[in-house]
Amino acid sequence: MFIFLMRRLVQIVPVLLGVTLMVFLIMQMVPGDPAVLVAGEGATDEQVEAIRHDLGLDQPLAVQYLSYVGDVVKGDFGESIRTSRPVLDEILVRLPITLELAFWSIVITVVLGVLIGIIAATKQNSFTDVGLMMVALLGVSLPNFWLGLMLIIYFSVGLQWFPVAGWGTFSHIILPAITLGTGGAAIVARMTRASMLEVIRQDYIRTAKAKGVRQRLIIYKHALKNALIPVITVVGLQFGALLGGTVLTESVFAINGVGRLIIDAIRMRDLPLVQGSILFVSVLFVIVNLLVDLSYRFLNKRVELN
């Protein structure tokens, strides 16, 4: 187990190097000169040139990249080109917002997905099952931003149940969390259903019935714990998709999280900020994947050894 953990931690390094390199190269390719954007309209060529020198943008690309990596290793993520504040501060201010949104979205993904999956499985091939699975298919296919806009139009503008945009109270969280969580919920529902149907055919379920266990406990105790083992992996993968989804969702709902920070930074060609925030999101993603892997291994060893 320790060796496994060490190996996984070492594997993270090339992943993060790859991510920074990709972001660096892509940012070089997009048109627009950060020095010009910073200098503002009407700046003279000399002024722009001076800014470019200050930012180190006149160095060869390889030098720029390597010095960035070197700084990051030392814990220095640089400063935002636009605001001149440390990148780390900019991210840390917004990170709690994104994490809170991600948390509630995952709650919706898991609770809604697992519940729908169980109901569909226990009523296999019934009208309820077919209906729920059609809804789930729809849930997977809906684009996030469209669902978000529809929810705003219907519940915020129309019924005025929720604020249209912004952040602060719990009612601000509900619509964006639904927007972000439904796609995952649909996938989790389908996975839970399939896994549940597999588990209730097992011999140990027959044993539980022969012991006189109530039907409800057979489903929620004996079957569910086994059925959730493969679902955990799916939830982990959904977390990745969900982090990507925050970018669009935060923009649609005007939430000042890391997702929106990335969009704004890209728009301003604010390379250190783009690099830093994407690096953060990547680390988050890698950590969650590692946790999922660990818990899956832990839970699955009992099943595998059978």
Place this chain on the structure above:
Amino acid sequence: MGTEHKETILEVKNLKTHFFSGKKVIKAVDGVDFDVKRGETLGIVGESGSGKSITSLSIMRLIAEPPGKIVDGEINFKGKNLLSETEEGMRQMRGNKISMIFQEPMTSLNPVYSVGEQIAEAFRIHQKLPKKEAWQRAVEMLRLVGIPSPEKRAKQEPHELSGGMRQRVMIAMALACKPELLIADEPTTALDVTIQAQILDLLKNLQEQLGTAVIMITHDMGVVSETCDRVAVMYCGKIVEHTDVDSLFENPKHPYTQGLLRSIPAVDRDVEELEAIPGTVPSPDNLPKGCSFAPRCPFATDLCRTEEPDLLIDNDDKVRCWMYSERWNGPAAKEVAADVSHANAN
């Protein structure tokens, strides 16, 4: 043996359990009659596919519907017909008055709960014991079934135990609430020979201690001779012979029983002399006309191939074979039987 004076606790009458798949009807159990008396062991023997497991699952009312359905018959347990019992009534009976252990010890325990917890559950369901007390009783049960250091073992999950140990756990779970009837469906088939003997011994001991009646399902005549008081021989969903264990071995009546006896491996017999019954069990959705065993029977006549024999009853002995009826015109049953015991003696 003296079982004849004891009270009958289970009486199965004309039980028919069929499976419906598409247009086909599979008559897995098709008119089975037998009874079990308090404290005795009834064996049900027959080759694989003869309907033994479906019979036992029918008694537990655990046939998945669809595709299966108990279409006819009665299952009287202590005078009450289980087939008219509610699902809730059945649930209270399962694991409490009637228990069952299965052939597959490796997969019959839930992999994500400790074995102690799985045994304790029986006490909590049926005796409403609080968690702690149920756990202590589970540990006692593990001790009773001969598991060393039961306090430690109780906390382990099934994957930490060997097949034999797991079957002991299954037995502990099944006997936890001191059921009046235990159905053991091939409890030793999946185990090594030495473990097999230990488990059979254990079952026999516990049965004597607790006074439980046992239905011992097996395809192994050796197991029958070691454990059973009376035996029902099953073939293609029907009982073909039903008698006490001594008569079965000394004077087997049905040619199928005779065939099964010839195929027991014994210490004093060479393996080469072992005879398997020729041919194979016919598929249950395509049974031959007349007696189902006729295509494999060395004595079959035209009568056997056209008309199905009834179960002939002679006191406590029953046999489903034309040979013992007045309409028989082949070689006399006595000669056949003499032939068989001669073969067995060799």
